[in-house]
Amino acid sequence: MTAATPTTYIGTRTPRKEDPKLIRGRGVFTDDVTLPGIVYVSLVRSPHAHARIRRIDAAAARKEPGVVTIVTGKDAEATGVLPVFITVPGLNGTKHMPLATDKARYVGDAIAAVVADTRQAAKRAADMVTIDYEPLPVVVDGTKALEPGAPILHEELGTNLVFTYPVKGGDIDKAFRDAEATVKLRIVNQRLIPNAMEPRAVVAKFEAGELTVWTSTQIPHFVQLILSVNLGLSQNKVRVIAPEVGGGFGSKLQVYAEELLVAHLAKTLGRPVKWTEDRREGYLATIHGRDLVEDVEVAAKRDGTVLGVRIRTVANMGAYLQAFAPGIPTILHAYIIPGAYRIPAFDCEIRGAYTNTTPVDAYRGAGRPEATFAIERAMDRLADEIGMDPAELRRKNFIPPDAFPFATISGITYDSGDYVPALDRALEMADYKNFEKRRAEAKARGKFRGIGLSSYVEICGLAPSKANSALGVGWGGYESARIRVHPTGAVQVFTGTSPHGQGHETSWAQIAADAIGVSPDDIEVRHGDTFESPGMGVGTFGSRSLAVGGIAVHNAAQKIREKVIQIGAHLLEASPADIVVQGGKVFVKGVPEKSKAFGEITMAAYLASNLPEGMEPGLEATTYYDPPNFTFPFGTHVAEVEVDPETGSVEIIRYSACDDCGRQINPMIVEGQLHGGITQGIGQALYETAVYDANGQLLSGSMMEYHVPTAANVPPFALDHTVTLTKTNPLGVKGIGEAGTIASTPAMVNAVIDALSPLGITHIDMPLTAEKLWQAIRKAGEARR
Amino acid sequence: MSKITITVNRTEQVLEVEPSLLLVELLRETLRLTGTHVGCDTSQCGACTVLIDGSAVKSCTVLAAQADGAEIVTVEGLAKDGELHPIQRAFSAEHALQCGFCTPGLMITAIDLLGRNAAPTDVEIRHAIKGNLCRCTGYHNIVNAIRSAATEMRGAATPVKAPAEVKR
Numbered sequence: 001m002t003a004a005t006p007t008t009y010i011g012t013r014t015p016r017k018e019d020p021k022l023i024r025g026r027g028v029f030t031d032d033v034t035l036p037g038i039v040y041v042s043l044v045r046s047p048h049a050h051a052r053i054r055r056i057d058a059a060a061a062r063k064e065p066g067v068v069t070i071v072t073g074k075d076a077e078a079t080g081v082l083p084v085f086i087t088v089p090g091l092n093g094t095k096h097m098p099l100a101t102d103k104a105r106y107v108g109d110a111i112a113a114v115v116a117d118t119r120q121a122a123k124r125a126a127d128m129v130t131i132d133y134e135p136l137p138v139v140v141d142g143t144k145a146l147e148p149g150a151p152i153l154h155e156e157l158g159t160n161l162v163f164t165y166p167v168k169g170g171d172i173d174k175a176f177r178d179a180e181a182t183v184k185l186r187i188v189n190q191r192l193i194p195n196a197m198e199p200r201a202v203v204a205k206f207e208a209g210e211l212t213v214w215t216s217t218q219i220p221h222f223v224q225l226i227l228s229v230n231l232g233l234s235q236n237k238v239r240v241i242a243p244e245v246g247g248g249f250g251s252k253l254q255v256y257a258e259e260l261l262v263a264h265l266a267k268t269l270g271r272p273v274k275w276t277e278d279r280r281e282g283y284l285a286t287i288h289g290r291d292l293v294e295d296v297e298v299a300a301k302r303d304g305t306v307l308g309v310r311i312r313t314v315a316n317m318g319a320y321l322q323a324f325a326p327g328i329p330t331i332l333h334a335y336i337i338p339g340a341y342r343i344p345a346f347d348c349e350i351r352g353a354y355t356n357t358t359p360v361d362a363y364r365g366a367g368r369p370e371a372t373f374a375i376e377r378a379m380d381r382l383a384d385e386i387g388m389d390p391a392e393l394r395r396k397n398f399i400p401p402d403a404f405p406f407a408t409i410s411g412i413t414y415d416s417g418d419y420v421p422a423l424d425r426a427l428e429m430a431d432y433k434n435f436e437k438r439r440a441e442a443k444a445r446g447k448f449r450g451i452g453l454s455s456y457v458e459i460c461g462l463a464p465s466k467a468n469s470a471l472g473v474g475w476g477g478y479e480s481a482r483i484r485v486h487p488t489g490a491v492q493v494f495t496g497t498s499p500h501g502q503g504h505e506t507s508w509a510q511i512a513a514d515a516i517g518v519s520p521d522d523i524e525v526r527h528g529d530t531f532e533s534p535g536m537g538v539g540t541f542g543s544r545s546l547a548v549g550g551i552a553v554h555n556a557a558q559k560i561r562e563k564v565i566q567i568g569a570h571l572l573e574a575s576p577a578d579i580v581v582q583g584g585k586v587f588v589k590g591v592p593e594k595s596k597a598f599g600e601i602t603m604a605a606y607l608a609s610n611l612p613e614g615m616e617p618g619l620e621a622t623t624y625y626d627p628p629n630f631t632f633p634f635g636t637h638v639a640e641v642e643v644d645p646e647t648g649s650v651e652i653i654r655y656s657a658c659d660d661c662g663r664q665i666n667p668m669i670v671e672g673q674l675h676g677g678i679t680q681g682i683g684q685a686l687y688e689t690a691v692y693d694a695n696g697q698l699l700s701g702s703m704m705e706y707h708v709p710t711a712a713n714v715p716p717f718a719l720d721h722t723v724t725l726t727k728t729n730p731l732g733v734k735g736i737g738e739a740g741t742i743a744s745t746p747a748m749v750n751a752v753i754d755a756l757s758p759l760g761i762t763h764i765d766m767p768l769t770a771e772k773l774w775q776a777i778r779k780a781g782e783a784r785r
Numbered sequence: 786m787s788k789i790t791i792t793v794n795r796t797e798q799v800l801e802v803e804p805s806l807l808l809v810e811l812l813r814e815t816l817r818l819t820g821t822h823v824g825c826d827t828s829q830c831g832a833c834t835v836l837i838d839g840s841a842v843k844s845c846t847v848l849a850a851q852a853d854g855a856e857i858v859t860v861e862g863l864a865k866d867g868e869l870h871p872i873q874r875a876f877s878a879e880h881a882l883q884c885g886f887c888t889p890g891l892m893i894t895a896i897d898l899l900g901r902n903a904a905p906t907d908v909e910i911r912h913a914i915k916g917n918l919c920r921c922t923g924y925h926n927i928v929n930a931i932r933s934a935a936t937e938m939r940g941a942a943t944p945v946k947a948p949a950e951v952k953r
Contacts, residue, residue: 019877022885023869025820025860029886032819197824197832197886197920246822246886247920279825501884501921668880672922676883679923703829703918710915711924716907740923 008582009510009520010731013668017505017525027244030201030216035272038203039068041262042122043275044112044129045284046104049140049356049696050151051133053104056112061128066121068269070129071261072112073101078268079260080230082320085222086327087472088163094154096320098257104133105153105319106356107696108284113261115273140692142316142353143293153319153354162317162352165330169409170345175308179299183381188765189370191291191316191690192683193700194363195708196500198246199277200286202259204266212239213263218248218498219255219539222323222475224530226255227263242528245500249680250362251286252500253541254323258285280702288690289363291316292329292370296378299345304388304396308345311337311374315352318359324541325361326352331471332367332459332542335410339375340419340457340634341397346409356696362541364680365738368458369745376454376746380753381762390750391427394455394636395420414457414632418724422658423455423636429656429718430638438640443758448643449653450755453636454746460735461547461631461728478626479544480534481552483512483560485619487606489599491516491523493556496537497549498528502737503669504545508553510665511731515557516564517581518598534622543633543735546665551729552625559621567601570612631726631734635659637678637743639751648774650686650752652715657743660722662734670736671719677740678717683709684741685748689767756780789853793818794862802849809833809844811852812859820860820889824918831917834890835859841897843916860889863896872896872934881930883921891917895931903939907932 021027058070082096100109112129116122137151144150145160153160176182203214211233217223217240224240227233245252258275266273277286293314299307315329334348379397383390398419399406406414427433435451442449462468463477480496493512497504504527509520526532538548561581568586569576578589587595604610608617637657641650657674664670687707691699700706725732745766752768753761759780764772786801793816802811812818812835823845824832833844836858863870872892875881882888891914898905898913905913910931911924919927 015877016880018885019882022882022888023860023873023876023892024864025818025889027885028819029822031823032813034817195918195920197830197884197918198822199824244885246824247884249920279827279830503883672880672883672926675923675925676921677923680920702827703825704827708829708918708920710918711911711928712915714924716928717923717925 007514009513010665011663012510012666014506014510014520014666016503017509018503029198029244029246030203030214031276033203033214033243035203035205038272038274039115039117039269040119040122041265041273041275042114042126043110044114044126044131045281046107046109046111048104048133048135049107049138050136051104052136053100053102053111054132054134057130058112061114061125064121064125064128066117067125068115068117070112070114073097073099076113076261076264078231079264082257082260083226083255083323084321084326085323085474087474088165088326088330091163091326092157092159092161093321094157098260106358107698108358109319110257110285113265115265115269138356138694138696140355140357140694140696142291142314142355145353145355146314146351153356160354162321162354163326163330165334165350167334167348167410168346169411170308172308172310172345172347175299175345179307180302181300181382181386182297183378183385184297185378185381185763187294187296187374187377189290189292189294189373190766191360192289192363192688193283193690193706194249194251194286194289196247196249196251199279199282200252200256200258201276202262203272203274204263205272206267206270210237210239211263211267212241213259214241214243215259216245216252217242218245218252218500218541220498220528220530221496221537221539223255223259227260230260231263231267239531242498248500249364250289250366250541253362254287283701284358284698287322287361288318288358289360290370291360294374296374298378298382300382300386302386304386304393306341306343306397309337309343309375310347313350315350316355316357316360317352318357319354320359322359322361325359327473328362328367333371335412336368336457336459337371337375338408338410339372340399340455342399343409357692364677365741366542368738369681369742372454372456372742373746377749380452380750384762391423391432391453395423412459413629415629415728416724416726417457417632417634418722419455419634422634422660422722425720425722426453426636426638426656426658429658429720430640430654432638442642446645448645448755448758449641450751450753451638451640452747452750452754453638454743454750455636456739456743457632457634458543458739458742459630460543460633461627462542462544463630464628465626475538476626477548478538478624479549479552480537480622480624481549481556482534482622483556483620485560485602487603489602491518493523493525493553494533495525495527495549495553496533497545498537498540499545500540502540502545502673503666507546507665507669508550511550511553512557515554515561518584543737546733547631547729547735548625548627550665550733551731552623554731555625556621556623559623560619563605563619564601566612566615567604568596571596571604571610627728629728631728633659633661633734633736633739635739635743637747639747641751641755643752643755643773645777648770648772648777650768650773654718655715656718658720658722659736659739660724661736661739662726663723663732665733673736674719674740675717677738678744679709679714681741681744682714682748685745685766685768687713687767687769787850789850791852791854792856794858804848804850806849807845808847808849808852811849812844818859818861822886822889824886829918831890831894832887834893834917836893836896839900841894860892863892871937875930875934875937879926879930879933881922881926887917887919891919891927895934898931899935899938904935
């Protein structure tokens, strides 16, 4: 942090600037946008997981009242292909069109688009489009898809193998040769459905050669870029607006088929066009997350020293690659598996597989929850194997604070970290040392009580552009900000980030307010409109917004501050070094009465008749911030649960977390991110799973079959934090969006397995539903009889 | 088409509606009250919850024609004469909303609860709102907000302050 900048607002629980409109029902989400003459799209989607498309007959549907047009893949080739922004060595990519022409490759694959005057007419007509399918053999399991003889999804590739991605370091053979103890476990990190509460929606209009698209997205600038390139429109004639966006969690980190189609239809029809996803449609056609099978082996000494980790993973990628998919089980997963530990040998290989399922891409945490789950479950198994306390095992293997910057065995460098204080604080909050008393007390009541922890390191602040390039990410990892100070002193911040619940309007105002000495109330933060923002914004994902976008705002605000100081010094006839900018005033240090109001300075900047020699008029700044390194938040979460052997149900008795995201800009928002993240992680541990049958039908195809946690499923959370500033950026901030999700899943599962450990149970795959636990308890009981 | 008379946010309206029109469609599309949201198609999420004659109801499961004669309050009708309802102030003060999509439905459900039970326990609050899904907040601050609004509505505390609306 620049020494001269006081932190009046940074670190405070500033009320959210987003709230007033949202609590009044005045937030405008994409489906709320309506335009005169608008027409509606309904998509005809494949009911087969794998089928050749022999013929499409839309004649009857075309005669339905209200139908404007019906297009198939052949009519819509002008949309161009769907983009994939990340490549990995040897990637077997495919040409992914918004509408399938030759084959349907998953249930939900779009085949035709029906446009009609009303939503209802479009749906009715879509039901009347007849498609003659030739069903083909189906494969839904990633491992089976890689076996010889499996049905091939993309014939031109001759294989379902998407990639093989190795990451190695140290001598793994020696680690296992020297091992006094080894553990081995298979982890099924099940497929999840993101379930942002707002279904996706797209509205487009094309007028006077200009395309305007409203879309529920985390990356409006990428949508603009691809629409411009694919539809052959000059980029300045494509405006993409992400209005209020009702949650994303990675599921809106895409350029989707519907965005290309709706824009293409608006352009060709000359009428505004809208598509809004039904929730059931969303379950099929919005990306899924996770879906890894991981074989983990750990070599260690009897004293708990970890010698090496070997991991073999199959990642089910679904039927096609989506925008960031190749980078999720590879880059964002493999490198972070060693986590918080000093591990001398690491051998990881990840294979991706095409299957007849919905495409898989980034879902909250995106690779990092899977990595943390693998290592943290393995650490618990090792603790069990050698008879050591799980907390002590972690403490023994932590990277010590004096080892930073620390080059991990997987090849990345953690700039900072101090893991023991967060562990100790979390254990203290959880009253870990008295747990066995509580276990015994619960046992007397006939309940199984368990405690589980997870210590994580997250990789955030995506990403240094050079690292992106080296890793195969096809775009820079910077973020942009532009600050416009009007002559009257009104301040507008335009950010390249695209929030959808994270509160950037508030946090960015706090950052800018401290730099330029005004109140956050006097600063308006605007986002998600490519006609207003700087030339390129990368967007909001991967807990990157603050550590990259927030720093861009800080840097732009510093430029404004510098100019304000120069003008102030000139007008007050003082040295710039003596100027203080604070409380809406510019004054000479120690002489507060010798001052100018902020508005007088800004007016002077535009009157331009009395400025320092050689200074340009005006008061604006645009910055692009490219981070020199990733950031590495960390922490420890502890869950305490009780399992009822009569029902198998899990009650979360206590949940304690100590996280370190560096400096907190708005602690209220930080806590909110953790609460939501922890709940999503609990959802994976206990409730959520996307289930396909052997024919590729999604059995958990609606909110009736897929359990999103309710208020009655989760406890209140006890949170605390340590503050280890990163040296990577001037505010020392690291990111907190995904930490809760990353940490809570293994903490929960470790707690439940610990509860059932007296029965000899060492592992159960997620989700740990009541039925599954009841069965496991029964089986363990029978085995003991 | 059938003719219905309904009162929405204290204004009586006479409307011609298709028999198949859902109440949520009437609110969002006919009356352009877009603060009530649609988050699912199976009545699981609760984003479309409105007050019908004082009770919280998922408006995606009610036909507009069934609402004939009813008094309906949506999120747009919670504030009176520019004065926010205590639940609105509490949601903001306690950071009980992030993306804000589920918020209108949750506030309406909370008002229904507080009408029946002026001093609910946290467990009662959690059970009352379990038909309203939120993917952002983990419910922690929503429970706090409802408890805090209950306290205020019982007249036991000073009102929670909320920021003024920002023009944009």
